[in-house]
Amino acid sequence: MVAVARRTDAERGARIDIRNVSHTFALETGPLPVLNQIDLRVEPGEFVALLGPSGCGKSTLLRLLAGLESASAGELLQDGRVVTSPDPSRILMFQDPTLFPWRTVWDNVALGLQVRRQLAAQRSRVDDALKRVGLTDFARAYPHQLSGGMAQRVALARALVNDPEVLMLDEPLGRLDSLTRIAMQSELVDLWRKTGFTALLVTHDVEEALFMADRVIVLSGRPARIEAELINDAPYPRQRGSARLAELRHQALDLLGLDAHW
Amino acid sequence: MSESTLAVPSLQTTSRLNDGPLSALWRAGIVGAVVWFALGALVQFWPNEMVGFSDWAYTQEFAVFAYAVAAVLLLLGILGRRADPVTSTLRPAGPWIIALAILFAIWQVLTAKLLILPTPFFAPPQTLIEVLVEDWRRLGESLGHSLVLLAVGYLVGAAAGFLTGVSIGWSRSLGYWVHPVLRFLGPVPSTALLPLSFFFFPSSWSAAVFLIALATWFPVTVLTWSGVAGVNRNYYDVARTMGASQWFLVRHVAVPAALPQVFVGLFMGLGASFSVLVVAEMMGVKAGLGWYLTWAQGWAAYSNMYAALFLMAAVFSGLITLLFTVRDRVLSWQKGTLKW
Numbered sequence: 064m065v066a067v068a069r070r071t072d073a074e075r076g077a078r079i080d081i082r083n084v085s086h087t088f089a090l091e092t093g094p095l096p097v098l099n100q101i102d103l104r105v106e107p108g109e110f111v112a113l114l115g116p117s118g119c120g121k122s123t124l125l126r127l128l129a130g131l132e133s134a135s136a137g138e139l140l141q142d143g144r145v146v147t148s149p150d151p152s153r154i155l156m157f158q159d160p161t162l163f164p165w166r167t168v169w170d171n172v173a174l175g176l177q178v179r180r181q182l183a184a185q186r187s188r189v190d191d192a193l194k195r196v197g198l199t200d201f202a203r204a205y206p207h208q209l210s211g212g213m214a215q216r217v218a219l220a221r222a223l224v225n226d227p228e229v230l231m232l233d234e235p236l237g238r239l240d241s242l243t244r245i246a247m248q249s250e251l252v253d254l255w256r257k258t259g260f261t262a263l264l265v266t267h268d269v270e271e272a273l274f275m276a277d278r279v280i281v282l283s284g285r286p287a288r289i290e291a292e293l294i295n296d297a298p299y300p301r302q303r304g305s306a307r308l309a310e311l312r313h314q315a316l317d318l319l320g321l322d323a324h325w
Numbered sequence: 326m327s328e329s330t331l332a333v334p335s336l337q338t339t340s341r342l343n344d345g346p347l348s349a350l351w352r353a354g355i356v357g358a359v360v361w362f363a364l365g366a367l368v369q370f371w372p373n374e375m376v377g378f379s380d381w382a383y384t385q386e387f388a389v390f391a392y393a394v395a396a397v398l399l400l401l402g403i404l405g406r407r408a409d410p411v412t413s414t415l416r417p418a419g420p421w422i423i424a425l426a427i428l429f430a431i432w433q434v435l436t437a438k439l440l441i442l443p444t445p446f447f448a449p450p451q452t453l454i455e456v457l458v459e460d461w462r463r464l465g466e467s468l469g470h471s472l473v474l475l476a477v478g479y480l481v482g483a484a485a486g487f488l489t490g491v492s493i494g495w496s497r498s499l500g501y502w503v504h505p506v507l508r509f510l511g512p513v514p515s516t517a518l519l520p521l522s523f524f525f526f527p528s529s530w531s532a533a534v535f536l537i538a539l540a541t542w543f544p545v546t547v548l549t550w551s552g553v554a555g556v557n558r559n560y561y562d563v564a565r566t567m568g569a570s571q572w573f574l575v576r577h578v579a580v581p582a583a584l585p586q587v588f589v590g591l592f593m594g595l596g597a598s599f600s601v602l603v604v605a606e607m608m609g610v611k612a613g614l615g616w617y618l619t620w621a622q623g624w625a626a627y628s629n630m631y632a633a634l635f636l637m638a639a640v641f642s643g644l645i646t647l648l649f650t651v652r653d654r655v656l657s658w659q660k661g662t663l664k665w
Contacts, residue, residue: 161559165581175567
């Protein structure tokens with residue numbers, strides 16, 4: 064039923080089970096519910112996009128899955144094990160590259176290996192990760208010398224160096240100019256297809272979700288619950304102008320209540 | 326990608342601008358030579374106004390010094406680009422070199438030549454040479470004492486301030502207890518504690534170390550703390566998702582992110598430590614440049630005082646330059662982002 068059937072190199076990806084997860088923030092102004100009984104299974108190696116209006120709580124779901132915060136109710140599992148704390152097998156990429164400005168590009172990418180004391184033995188993994196995002200020549204540059212797109216690619220390399228089983232992308236292309244954005248959507252899809260990690264993309268961009276993902280989960284406004292899901296069976300590599308994508312886009316906008324604008 | 330060519334324009338060092346064949350000469354150097362030569366002539370040929378029966382010593386030597394500066398400037402001015410890197414180092418100082426000679430001339434005229442400024446409170450520049458030649462041993466010893474005292478106090482205070490700042494920036498419960506104490510006692514000038522410290526400590530020297538350390542500690546603590554507290558939370562999240570421990574977050578995220586602020590604190594602490602050092606030496610410690618100033622005052626040896634003040638200015642500003650150099654080295658990643 065899902066895309067994983069088509070793919071043979073998915074052994075690296077982890078299965079994700081999100082079971083009945085609700086989350087509420089305790090603000091000074093009172094409790095703020097952001098997630099409402101989310102139930103979702105993501106197969107190993109699948110690319111799932113979470114599509115919803117801004118501020119609906121999509122990012123919170125990724126933070127819970129990353130283990131940065133714990134859910135108010137429900138549980139999140141990775142290959143059947145409950146997620147309790149952050150783990151380098153699940154890497155979250157933020158909307159901002161959040162590179163450490165005091166480190167060179169190379170040292171930023173090396174962060175995960177340094178944290179786990181593997182850097183001395185595995186320096187070549189940093190070079191490989193930089194090569195995969197095409198920034199080998201900028202290894203010695205500092206973040207402030209990079210453009211937005213390059214910085215976000217460094218952040219991608221910093222994630223990839225950990226060989227994640229799950230890559231969570233929290234609107235990572237949201238702040239980029241449209242040309243860079245289109246190029247990086249294709250790059251990310253290529254990387255995912257070559258590597259086989261499970262990918263979860265949070266976005267409010269319908270085209271982006273449909274171009275990249277196997278499956279698009281449409282979320283409601285806050286507190287977010289799952290409204291619908293769209294299976295995107297268009298084969299990779301995809302053509303942006305294809306009739307199938309246009310049809311799916313029509314459906315997605317319909318579900319988001321924006322059909323009149325189509 | 327096309328952006329890669331746009332975004333990083335200056336990874337290679339920019340080549341020095343070529344400003345034409347005329348600048349092979351260093352014009353400011355040649356003008357400087359003329360002005361310094363004029364200064365030498367003024368000192369040598371305009372007779373000093375006599376005070377009592379004695380003439381100012383070292384007047385001729387001062388003239389020779391001015392001629393020597395003029396000769397060096399003339400040589401460098403003619404050689405210009407060919408005397409690199411000396412010329413290119415001095416080039417930005419050109420207008421100042423000229424202005425200095427004029428200032429020396431005015432000073433000379435107001436004191437030795439016309440006696441417009443009263444002796445003994447004002448002395449011509451050549452008396453500085455006199456003091457340096459005749460009292461260099463005592464001045465040198467005083468400087469040595471001051472530097473040792475300053476170094477011990479400052480380093481202790483800076484280290485303690487850094488540790489306190491990081492601790493209260495990191496640990497909420499520690500911050501709860503230290504913060505009010507810091508807010509209440511921190512603003513008290515260390516010098517106000519001078520009488521008490523001399524009483525409590527076994528020696529005036531250790532009391533002075535304590536006070537200098539205290540004066541340094543306060544700004545370093547406050548700025549380190551605010552630096553650590555102001556670190557972008559997302560930096561921590563990034564490191565945490567990769568499995569970073571608390572210690573890693575402090576050592577490799579909080580501290581490097583706070584370092585620009587820490588250096589502001591170190592700079593402010595250095596200024597405060599100078600003032601406490603001099604006051605402590607004047608009041609209780611029987612050595613050092615501060616003590617030399619009171620000693621010179623006691624003997625009405627105002628030239629000695631000027632010499633000590635000049636030395637102080639040179640050494641203290643040198644120390645601040647040293648701190649800035651260290652900062653620029655450590656924070657080289659900031660190049661092109663911000664400056665203070």
